[in-house]
Amino acid sequence: MTHYLRSARSLTAGATLCSGIAAYLATTDTPLLAVVPVYVAGLLAWGAAKDYGHHHQALVEHEQARRAAAVHGPGSTRPPDPTAELHAACCAEGFVSRGADHEPTCPTRTTRSSAA
Structure with missing residues (x-):
């Protein structure tokens, strides 16, 4: 929760309270006094809307x-090149021959061809 949310909730409560006071004053003998709390409630509601934003x-x-x-x-473990694992998996000859031939320095030296 940000401090804006706390402030907005406080302003909303104040606007609600002022609206209730204005509603009460509107039912009394002097309804003209309800103008002030209505104005204050509007200002508080405007401030609450700004703080919610x-x-x-x-x-x-x-x-x-x-x-x-x-x-x-x-600390990211994702390689910068998504094909880096493919390039490091086998030698160039094995890649071209689809696993049938491998260079002497190839780490796997396994035949991956289905024809063999």
Whole structure:
């Protein structure tokens, strides 16, 4: 919860309280006094709406920063080249011959051809 959300909830409670006071004053002998709490309730509701917007913006910025850090942050185990495992898996001859022939330095030296 951000401080914007706490502030917005407080302002919303104040606006609700002022609306209740205005409703009560509207039923008394002097309904003209209800204008002041209605104005204050409007200002508090406007402030609450602004703080809810700031809270939402802070959440969006936090989520964007989290996603940006998760792509390739420090300590990422994802290889920069998705085909790096394929290139390191076998030698060039084995790759060209589909596993039938291997170079002397090939780490696997296994026949991968279904014809053999």
